Amino acid sequence: MTKETAKKSASSTTEQKATSTNHPKVISDYNGYDYKKIFWENADRKYEDAADRMAIRRLLPNRMGNFVDIAGGYGRLADEYLPRATVATLFDYSKTELAQAKELYGNKLKTKAGDIYDLPFKKDSFDALMMIRATHHFKDMQKVSDELYRVLKPGGVAVIEVANKKTLPKMFRYWFKKSDINPFSLEPVHLKNVDQDGFYNYHPKYIEAIFHKSGFKIDKVLSVSNFRSAKLKKIFGTKSLVRLERGAQGLLAPVRFAPSIYYRLVK
Ligand SMILES: C[S@@+](CC[C@H](N)C(=O)[O-])C[C@H]1O[C@@H](n2cnc3c(N)ncnc32)[C@H](O)[C@@H]1O
Numbered sequence: 661m662t663k664e665t666a667k668k669s670a671s672s673t674t675e676q677k678a679t680s681t682n683h684p685k686v687i688s689d690y691n692g693y694d695y696k697k698i699f700w701e702n703a704d705r706k707y708e709d710a711a712d713r714m715a716i717r718r719l720l721p722n723r724m725g726n727f728v729d730i731a732g733g734y735g736r737l738a739d740e741y742l743p744r745a746t747v748a749t750l751f752d753y754s755k756t757e758l759a760q761a762k763e764l765y766g767n768k769l770k771t772k773a774g775d776i777y778d779l780p781f782k783k784d785s786f787d788a789l790m791m792i793r794a795t796h797h798f799k800d801m802q803k804v805s806d807e808l809y810r811v812l813k814p815g816g817v818a819v820i821e822v823a824n825k826k827t828l829p830k831m832f833r834y835w836f837k838k839s840d841i842n843p844f845s846l847e848p849v850h851l852k853n854v855d856q857d858g859f860y861n862y863h864p865k866y867i868e869a870i871f872h873k874s875g876f877k878i879d880k881v882l883s884v885s886n887f888r889s890a891k892l893k894k895i896f897g898t899k900s901l902v903r904l905e906r907g908a909q910g911l912l913a914p915v916r917f918a919p920s921i922y923y924r925l926v927k
Contacts, residue, residue: 688797688857690754696734704890707898709736711885711905711920712792712821716740718909719819719880719924725787730808731776731794735761738769741790751779777803781811788817793920795867796823796859801848802870809874809927818876818925821884825849825861828917829889864916868923876925883912884920 700709720741727745729738734757735750742748742765749770750761758771774780776798789812798804808818826843833839841849846866852858871878886908887893887901896904912918 688753690733690752691756693754693756695757696736696760700736704893704898707893707901707905708885708888710898710902711888711909712737713740714902714905715821715882715884715909715920715922716790716792716819718882719922720744720790721788721817724817726785728772728781728786728789728811730779730789730791731797732761732792733757735764735769737790737792738765742768745788751781776807779807779811783810784813785811786816787813788819790819792819792821793823795821795862797857799850799860801860801862801867802873805870805874805876809876812927814927816927817879818923818927820871820923820925822864822867822921822923823859823861824916824919824921825863825866826916827919831917864921867921871923871925876927878923879926880924881913881916882909882922883916883918884909884922886912886918888919 699705716737717740722744724741724745726747727741728749728751729735729741730751732738732750732752733754738748738750738761747770748768749772750758751772751774752758752761753773753775755773758773761769761771772780776794777800789808791808795801795804808820812818825841825848830839830841830843834841834843843863846863848863848866849861850858851861868878884905886905887896892901
């Protein structure tokens with residue numbers, strides 16, 4: 661299965677009222693779901709993992725004081741930021757994910773549970789943060805972006821991955837009338853049929869307007885997971901795709917056609 665949350669329990673979506681806005685929110689709850697095993701270890705996703713790591717290495721500052729990995733799951737990417745940060749915290753909604761992270765990293769990594777719409781951190785807390793493979797769970801990206809901005813120090817860096825609505829395969833599906841979803845229109849798409857929670861995909865222009873509205877400056881953009889396709893993996897193999905990815909991340913950034921668009925934002 662290609663879905664991040666495909667095997668979570670049917671009762672895992674919680675509709676609540678946000679505490680600080682009147683927007684209803686959906687919490688995509690990974691409690692009781694073995695994301696590490698099901699999504700990463702039992703599936704062929706070495707290329708996607710390598711592509712994420714390549715982008716993070718390119719975008720995160722080499723030296724960071726206080727750092728937080730937002731919606732960081734079980735800490736899949738912790739070995740990328742632990743050597744660069746003086747203090748690193750992993751924040752997530754799921755206690756299952758946080759317990760796995762503790763098992764893997766012990767005291768090297770602080771953990772904190774909570775909801776992204778109401779981050780349990782004070783204003784100006786962090787020198788840097790990242791949020792990878794999480795935007796597709798969030799309905800109110802303006803609120804999320806405002807929260808990330810609030811907890812960063814002035815001059816701080818946020819590395820954020822966005823699930824892109826405007827990908828090449830989606831364009832072809834639209835042009836050949838295989839899908840009604842117009843990848844060129846700015847409004848977010850809620851893919852309700854993906855699993856019980858659905859996924860949100862965002863148009864780069866829509867999301868960039870949100871970042872600007874929060875107050876962020878966009879410092880750098882990368883096009884990531886450009887060759888995310890089972891067929892391409894079969895034909896070329898993971899190693900060759902990773903090699904191609906190395907050149908493509910910067911080269912293809914201006915067109916923003918990849919499934920993952922990475923942003924380095926500065927407060
Ligand atoms: C697809 S996983 C990504 C984990 C990690 N960033 C990675 O790339 O491996 C998405 C994560 O978002 C977390 N999440 C979903 N909704 C959340 C919310 N409202 N607040 C905080 N975390 C949330 C889930 O618990 C899950 O660990």
